[in-house]
Amino acid sequence: MSKGFASSYRLVLLAVAIVGGFCALGVRLVFLHVIDREELVRVVEKARRQIIAEPARRGDIVSSRATARGNLQERALDRRESILATSRSMIILGVDPQSLRPEDEKKWPQLAELIGLPLRDLERVFRTKTRPVTAKGEAAEANPFLSALAGKTEEEAEEPDFVAESQANDAVDANGERPIRWAKLSENVSEGTYTLIRQLNIRGVYGNRVYRRTYPHNSLAAHLIGYVNKAGEAADGVERYADFYLRGRDGWREGERDGKGREVAQFRTREVAPSDGYSVVLSIDTAVQHMAEEELANIAATLNPQKATIIISDPNTGFIWAMANYPTFDLNTYSKIPKSQQRVMRNVAVADIYEPGSTFKIVALSGALNEGVVTPETRFDCSITSVMDDLGKMRSLPGEDHRFTEPLSVAQIASKSSNRGAAQLAIQLGRQRFYDYAHAFGFGERTGFPVGAEENGVLTSPKSPNWDGLTITRMPMGHSVDATALQMHMAMGVIASGGELLRPQIIREIRDASGEVVYRYGPVVKHRAISTQTARTMRRLLQGVVIEGTGRQAAIPNFEVAGKTGSTQKLIDGVYSSQHHVASFVGFFPASQPQVAISVIVDDANPLKGPYASGGTVAAPSFKRLGEQLIQYLDIRPVYSEAGTSNLAMGGLRR
Incomplete structure (x- = not known):
């Protein structure tokens, strides 16, 4: 039972x-x-453990406000600034094809529309779940983000790049393929778009935050600002020079992730916060820079030059307010410039040299006056064709653009730009002293400007074999010497500053992420070139160039304008051409109390009237137009004498 x-x-x-x-x-x-x-434990840690990089934000490059009056402290506190380069937060969007769910497939069209990707391309990436194991592929796994750019030009890197990466600890199947764990969909997803993507809740689709460099003013001051390439490397300009301050320091955090690849915050063990880069404040004023670039556009449209440069600065401090070149380029699309046209990226103001022509005559004039061998009233016969040099040898004198039947005073040599007069002044100095003054004015060596691959220029020493019998008579008129536009600009600045050669500056301040000033730059005097009294005398002589000489088209009514024209023939196949010229005007105003210096250099202009592109007809009018705008913008006032009249006597030079 x-x-x-x-x-x-x-x-x-x-x-x-x-x-x-x-x-x-x-x-x-x-x-x-x-x-x-x-x-x-080792396998689990590999699968769950992760180190996440926290990129630092690169500091901004900003402009400052040019001020014609006031001390440096007041100028530094003027915060009317404009951002020239900044960093935008962007998302690199990718997908883990192994984590995709069938029920999310109906959301794929919405995702494709959000990121601007054809649906067929999106489906191709989503459905490709393995990749062959190759030597190249395995090497790429070490850094999946950099591998996205491997083997590509920067122009190609602009396009969507569907790079697939695998985890090193994933098993290789029988076909020699490894599961794809990450494939890039887009590298330029905005924060707002990424929020909408997350709302779709497609498992396996996720993003990593990075910062992308952008330039709000496009081509404005492009040759000065420089750019950061696609690999995140500072490639040129201030971006490269000040990279130490701008780049910041990336942070990181160590933690774990769950089965869906999401970070589990409670298991975060170590964390180092990123340190954002410092901001760099330039002396460039966007309004002044815009004026210069607008004038270059006008020169390009009317004269069709090979290239041209305009430099505007504070002659009392050496700070550059504008440096513009034609042709130029857009910083936001630099990677799309064909190699055949990449010359437009050269900062020709400092990277290209030219024979300055008659603007160089300020060296012989200043040297002779400074040494006391002449006065402004000393006269020279400029009709002769040869003269005895300091070695007792007869030297032929250069030709003149105009015939002078009467002896010219030193003041007239300046105003009428006499080649023979300048040569005789240099001979009065002697070859060595003349060379020493040219060197003192900054020729033959770099100015110290920090960006643009600056050239030394060429200044032949009397002890060099290249100094021949003609050098002492040709160099004073600006031949047999090569200079950059910036060297010539700073040389004229010697006269405007009162006799001192200043170092050109472009950075005013370095500020930390909170906006506090870390370092402030001030004027740097390299050395004294001429006495203060000689500088004053030269200012009066250079006024005569504008009042009664070759630079009359630079005159601004009721303002003392001082400057010098330059018109030099270009060397074509080793021969000076009568059809190709470099025309220039370099000057400053008001002459008795200089507040702004302007240089206009136009290479190979094609003037509308006549074949001769002289500095007086090509560059001087641009100087005037810029000067008139700057008078209004900087609130520059005329300088008046005790009698209540302008120091500029309309009938002649006031002495």
């Missing part, structure tokens, strides 16, 4: 099964926690 449902046999069988299960579980636990523990 049965004793019930739970017979002794069944009870024993159940007990054995339970005990066996616990024994199996125990054995498994021993394997997991004792025998295979180290290997399993």
